[in-house]
Amino acid sequence: MGAIFTSPGRTVSAGVVLLIIIVAVVGAVTGQWTKIDHAWATYAMVWLHVISGVLWIGLLWYLNFVQVPTMPSIPAENRSAITKHIAPNVLFYFRYAALATVITGLLVAWMQRYILEALMLQKGFILIGLGMWMALVMAFNVWFIIWPNQQKILGLVPATDEQKAAAAKPALYASRFNTMFSIGMLYFMVMQRFAPI
Ligand code: HEM
Numbered sequence: 001m002g003a004i005f006t007s008p009g010r011t012v013s014a015g016v017v018l019l020i021i022i023v024a025v026v027g028a029v030t031g032q033w034t035k036i037d038h039a040w041a042t043y044a045m046v047w048l049h050v051i052s053g054v055l056w057i058g059l060l061w062y063l064n065f066v067q068v069p070t071m072p073s074i075p076a077e078n079r080s081a082i083t084k085h086i087a088p089n090v091l092f093y094f095r096y097a098a099l100a101t102v103i104t105g106l107l108v109a110w111m112q113r114y115i116l117e118a119l120m121l122q123k124g125f126i127l128i129g130l131g132m133w134m135a136l137v138m139a140f141n142v143w144f145i146i147w148p149n150q151q152k153i154l155g156l157v158p159a160t161d162e163q164k165a166a167a168a169k170p171a172l173y174a175s176r177f178n179t180m181f182s183i184g185m186l187y188f189m190v191m192q193r194f195a196p197i
Contacts, residue, residue: 044109049104053189056097056142057182058089064179068172083154091150098142105132126197131188137179138185145174 004014027033034040067082068092075081108116109132118125118132149171152159159167 025112034129038111042108045104045108045111049101049108051099052097052104055093056101057186059094059097060175060178060182063090063094068175087150087154088156091147091154095142095147100135102139105135124196125192127188128192128196131185131192134181134188136187140179141178143173146171146178149174 004010023034067087071079071082106115109118109128114125114128118129121129121133149167151157152164152167153171157166
């Protein structure tokens with residue numbers, strides 16, 4: 001067990017192996033084997049989509065509910081542990097999870113043949129279209145507002161003290177905006193399957 005649980009990569013691989021074993025056991029017990037067809041590929045894409053979405057929004061909520069509110073109570077001499085080590089790592093997973101969520105989400109819509117109808121908010125796809133547009137605005141914020149400003153704040157690109165101070169507000173507000181949007185976005189994302197409008 002130690003060989004698996006001492007590495008996050010091996011832990012995730014073990015999760016995938018465990019999933020395959022469980023699916024095989026369910027197939028053997030029920031006699032209903034998973035058919036690898038288009039429907040399966042679509043659901044597998046939804047699965048990858050939800051996994052990347054959970055990573056993205058989980059880190060967004062970690063930043064908003066844990067890291068940012070806790071910073072003022074950390075003694076100034078210890079804050080570099082966050083700004084130099086934890087935050088750059090968080091932002092790496094954060095922005096690539098956002099990208100993966102967009103790509104897998106668009107693929108899910110494309111594989112179900114309603115991508116244009118959803119993006120154009122046509123009847124039957126209004127809810128998922130709204131969810132997709134909200135999430136696209138959020139991903140734009142991540143890559144083009146939060147990340148460039150955080151690079152200045154964390155000293156990952158050269159910036160004067162004034163530029164660092166000026167970057168704080170747009171970075172915080174875009175992150176708070178995304179947290180606000182995440183509530184409605186997730187409602188529309190999951191409602192499409194239950195009650196399409
Ligand atoms: C631009 C980004 C996104 C796009 C294009 C997108 C697109 C989609 C599409 C097309 C579906 C399938 C809806 C259906 O047919 O029932 C879906 C479902 C879903 N998405 Fe997204 N999505 C995005 C962002 C997110 C984010 C950030 C999350 C956060 C976790 C998320 C979570 C989900 C969930 C939980 C489902 C429901 C799956 C189900 O009911 O089977 N999505 N998304």
